[in-house]
Amino acid sequence: MLQQTQVATVVPYYERFLNAFPDVSALAAAPVDRVLELWSGLGYYRRAHHLHAAAEVIVRQYDGNFPRDARTIATLPGIGRSTAAAIAAFAFGERAAILDGNVKRVLARHHGIDGFPGAPRVEARLWEIAESLLPERGIGTYTQALMDLGATLCTRTASRCGDCPVATDCVARLDGRVADLPAPRPARTRPSRAVRVLVLEHAGTILLEKRPAAGIWAGLWSLPEVDLDADVARHCKARFLANVIAGEKLHPIEHGFTHYKLTIHPQRVAVRWWPLRAEAPGLLWLTRDDALAAALPAPIRRLLVKLW
Ligand code: SF4
Numbered sequence: 001m002l003q004q005t006q007v008a009t010v011v012p013y014y015e016r017f018l019n020a021f022p023d024v025s026a027l028a029a030a031p032v033d034r035v036l037e038l039w040s041g042l043g044y045y046r047r048a049h050h051l052h053a054a055a056e057v058i059v060r061q062y063d064g065n066f067p068r069d070a071r072t073i074a075t076l077p078g079i080g081r082s083t084a085a086a087i088a089a090f091a092f093g094e095r096a097a098i099l100d101g102n103v104k105r106v107l108a109r110h111h112g113i114d115g116f117p118g119a120p121r122v123e124a125r126l127w128e129i130a131e132s133l134l135p136e137r138g139i140g141t142y143t144q145a146l147m148d149l150g151a152t153l154c155t156r157t158a159s160r161c162g163d164c165p166v167a168t169d170c171v172a173r174l175d176g177r178v179a180d181l182p183a184p185r186p187a188r189t190r191p192s193r194a195v196r197v198l199v200l201e202h203a204g205t206i207l208l209e210k211r212p213a214a215g216i217w218a219g220l221w222s223l224p225e226v227d228l229d230a231d232v233a234r235h236c237k238a239r240f241l242a243n244v245i246a247g248e249k250l251h252p253i254e255h256g257f258t259h260y261k262l263t264i265h266p267q268r269v270a271v272r273w274w275p276l277r278a279e280a281p282g283l284l285w286l287t288r289d290d291a292l293a294a295a296l297p298a299p300i301r302r303l304l305v306k307l308w
Pocket of ligand 1: 109154166167178
């Protein structure tokens with residue numbers, strides 16, 4: 001929960017989450033929708049999916065007991081090598097090396113390692129160094145100290161080398177290259193995509209659609225999507241058998257994913273006639289309060305708050 005999110009924001013989420021799922025069995029037994037609901041607003045929903053999937057694996061394969069060694073922990077959904085090592089070191093005292101973003105920076109500077117730390121060859125070298133430095137005893141204290149060094153002294157900008165306990169043999173400091181290491185990520189251009197989302201309104205309710213279980217915003221509730229140049233009225237006729245009038249085009253919203261940029265073009269749609277039939281699976285007409293209580297992608301939530 002804390003990744004990319006401030007502690008003050010997370011605390012109420014954490015408390016609600018633990019109240020609903022006091023242990024790993026409760027989490028594993030819950031429907032993923034309930035987990036997403038309690039995560040809604042934190043973003044990065046893949047983490048919630050992973051947490052739930054990991055709980056299921058722990059219950060199914062390990063009788064509900066959290067595995068105790070880094071190698072096994074790293075096989076759980078959503079837990080990478082460094083996180084697994086941190087858990088094993090802090091919780092079970094295993095001599096396992098961590099290598100998160102902060103630690104990569106400290107080691108790259110201290111050992112004078114060139115190249116972008118995310119590049120496979122550079123990362124492999126940093127893992128070697130991280131493992132070679134592990135102390136025989138006090139792994140928890142050592143790991144915490146390494147993380148704190150990266151978070152407080154050896155920061156990305158404005159490093160405090162004068163206060164640093166490992167300054168005397170730090171290659172970057174001795175060579176005057178602290179500002180140059182580690183090398184930045186090579187520039188890359190992210191592709192962009194654009195999509196139209198339909199704000200279908202009918203008798204004080206709005207239509208939400210559940211997104212597929214895989215892909216972006218997996219399993220969340222969102223607005224129905226169409227191609228940017230689609231004829232909205234014709235699309236609604238063909239897809240929902242509904243009679244609608246395409247309305248105002250709203251201000252586009254930019255949203256960045258890791259691999260591409262998405263421009264969302266919302267458009268209001270007035271429903272003149274909607275077929276009377278049981279709600280199709282994956283579609284829901286919701287009031288404002290119910291819609292905002294659902295697990296929504298962050299930009300769609302912001303849009304609905306602004307509109308209503
Ligand atoms: S001396 Fe400076 S650059 Fe080197 S590890 Fe310490 S804070 Fe980082």
